[in-house]
Amino acid sequence: MSVLPLIFTSGWASGINAYAVVLLFGVFGATGLTDEVPEALQRPDVLIAAGVLFLCEAVADKIPYVDSLWDSVHTVIRPVAGAVVGALLAGQSGSVPELAAGAVGGSTALVSHLVKAGTRMAINTSPEPFSNVIMSTTEDLGVAGIITFAIFHPVGAAVVAGTLLVLGTVTALFLVSRIRAFLRRRAQRRAERRAGQAVGPPV
Template identity: 85%
Template sequence: MSVLPLVFTSGWASGINAYAVVLLFGVFGATGLTDEVPEALQRTDVLVVAGVLFLCEAVADKIPYVDSVWDAVHTVVRPVSGAVVGALLAGQSGSLPELAAGAVGGSTALLSHAVKAGTRMAVNSSPEPFSNVALSLAEDLGVAGIVTFALFHPVAAAVVAGTLLVLGLVILVFLARRIRRFLRRRAQRREERRLVGAAARARDRPPSGDGSEHF
């Protein structure tokens, strides 16, 4: 059977939480629950690094504004991870060219990352922090559930992932106004910090001239 549905689903999940995908695949492969996982993802060093980074993301992803900074840093990491995992899965299966699998996994990860990052920007425009925690937990559980489901029912999982991706893109369009508001607030804060810093430097600067007082 073609590995394409599994590649697509892993790409979608990588755009949400790339470290969770690597960790889950590695654990399932190392424990013998499935033979679909490449040996490269089962290595102990890969599992340890993925586990540590997953814990870091689990914390950062639940803190308002920190999550958006984390997302910005991972704009490249998540698509690359999706592409690498897709290529590895294709190499393991042999039913799909690795380059094509990498393109599918990477592009799908990029789209789901855009949905995740944009949604977080919109959520961060609200004053309370609880929505961040709830959304982050839902994403973590969703990734874990769909990746597990995909290993045993890849086609059905791909349909679910595709549906969630389309719904996410539609919601992102409706949230565009809140995202623009978030970006304006962040720009205003940067400008305020710049003005405060400039005022502090001006206040600390020694007076020029000959020191005579003018009335």
């Protein structure tokens, strides 16, 4: 069976939390739950590094504006991770060319990363910090759930990932448009106040 659905799902998940993807695949492979995971992802040094970075992301991702800074740094890292994981999965199965698998994993990771970053920018306009914690926790649980599901039901997981990708893109575009409208209104109000101050009080 083609490993392409698993590559697509791992790309989507990598765009949200690449370290969780590497860690989960490595653990599943090392414990013998699947033979789809290449040896490179099961190495102890890879698992330790992924675990430490996952903990760092778990903290940074829940702090307003720090999460957006973290996302900007990972604009390159997450798509690259998606491409590498995809290529490794393809190399393990031999059913999909590694270059094509890397392109699928990387491009899917890039789109899901942009959706996540855009949504977080919108959430950061909220005055309370709890929405960041809720969204981050939901994303972490979603990545864990869909990667676990993909190990046993790759096609079903790919359908879920594709649906979430489309819904996330639509939501992010809507939120970004609302933010732009809000910023335009605020800039207009400031300009009006400055104009009023420049005219001065009536004589």
